[in-house]
Amino acid sequence: MSDLKKTVWTVTVAALLPALTAAPASADTKEDTQPKPPAVMSTVGGAKLGKPGTQVNLAAGVPVLPKEVTGRSWIVADAESGDVLAAHNAHWRLPPASTLKMLFADTVLPKLPKTRSHLVKPGELAKVGEGSSLVGVKEKHTYTVHDLWLGVFLRSGNDAVHVLSGMNGGLAKTVQDMNDRAAELQALDTYVVSPDGYDAQGQVSSAYDLTLIARSGMQNKDFREYCSTPRATFPGEVKPGNKKRSTFEIQNTNRLLTGDYGIPAYQGIAGVKNGSTTHAGATFTGVAERNGKVLLVTVMNPSAKESHAVYKEAARLLDWGFAAAGKVKPVGELVPPKSAQTGTGASAGSVEGEAGSGGGEQSAREGGGRTTVAAAGGSGGAGTALAVAGGALALLAGAAFLVNRRWPLPDLVRRRRQPRA
DSSP states (O other): OOHHHHHHHHHHHHHHHHHHHSOOOOGGGGGGGSOOOOSSOOOTTOGGGGSSSEEOBOOTTOOOOOSOOOOSEEEEEETTTOEEEEEESTTOOBOOGGGGHHHHHHHHGGGSOTTOEEEOOTTTTTTOOTTOOOOOOOTTOEEEHHHHHHHHHHHOOHHHHHHHHHHTTOHHHHHHHHHHHHHHHTOTTOBOSSTTOOOOTTOBBOHHHHHHHHHHHTTSHHHHHHHTOOEEEEEOOOOTTOSSOOEEEEEOSOHHHHOOTTOOOOTTEEEEEEEEETTTEEEEEEEEEETTEEEEEEEEOOOOOSTTHHHHHHHHHHHHHHHHTTTSBOSEEOOOOHHHHHTSOOOTTSOOOOTTTTSOOOOEEEETTEEEEOOOOOOSSSOHHHHHIIIIIHHIIIIIHHHTOOOOOOHHHHHHOOOOO
16 A cells, blocks of 8 residues: 555544444433524513523522423413413423414404304315314304304314304404414514414414413403313204204313313313424413412423323422412513503403403402402302402403502402312
8 A cells, every 4th residue: 555545544544433433322312402492582571581491589488390390381470460480491482282272262252242153154164274173163054153162262173263263354364363462462472373273384482472371361251261161062063854953062171170081180270271283292371279379380392201291290380389479589570461551451352341241340440550459250150160260360350460460369259269179
């Protein structure tokens, strides 16, 4: 071998030696391939919420966060004060799956009278995504708006979403309305492409935004009723020769509400929405009340291999939140809508009173620069979960939510509450 060839061979082997002797890849390196949150995220609600990783102010007397929480993004917040008690990658923009239906309802529900009937036209179901969750809406059949919202909340029916979107002026208008509503709520991580949450390029939200949206939706008594209903009767097909239309029972897919598939019902749960798609993984936003505290929790895309991990992790975070409430210093806040800051009033989906709904009435008035709640009543006969929502969370609709302050719960509301078993 010539001196030149020897030199080339030596250089080549030296260059390849590190690669040839490197340790083979193992399962231990799998975590390094997992998506990581951006180094810089939104700071809406506070600077700490824009930081990657877990944000919590642990101090003497504050319980340690549960270890068994693997969600890529999660948040625990006080629904009444807006305080964020702890968060993990709160503003990471991720696919939301059907939790996006909360924004759909917050946007569209106030626009359509619940007693209005609609004959489903051919083509209204044509663009429902393949493999979508369905409640069973049929073309050329008539449904009330009330029926369709039950289909949205209980069965996460994309077919019901598309029909309601058609009643709202079409899919494109509904998407624009939802994006406008997200901007009004300052849910700035959220971008809507499909109103039902079906996987779509560029469609994202965050744990922070979903919690903000849920808090807004819960101001509406119909929203509260639908998201806290465990079971309902839904219209079936009209069969030839039958004078009476058939019906069938539907059950809410929120396992913390129904206590199904080995998941126990969470004590004090009052909604709101779950979701799951191939791209988004499992997502969940829930609200619960215990001992006079009302908490919101959102978990997005847990990596745990345990069954129904999103519900178990949400329950663990709620348990921690109730134990930590009043002891832990907040790391941020749920901001009020733009209209509340500018004094222009609330837009679609937010404040409403209870007068005329069969559950008492409430009013808010300004006195000495401070908003006070005169009285709060329930919604009357919608079950334990709704009684919670119609009590503590209806209080927010009296203007406490809009100015983002802490308010005591009326004794009347406290006495009415019964914890869920």
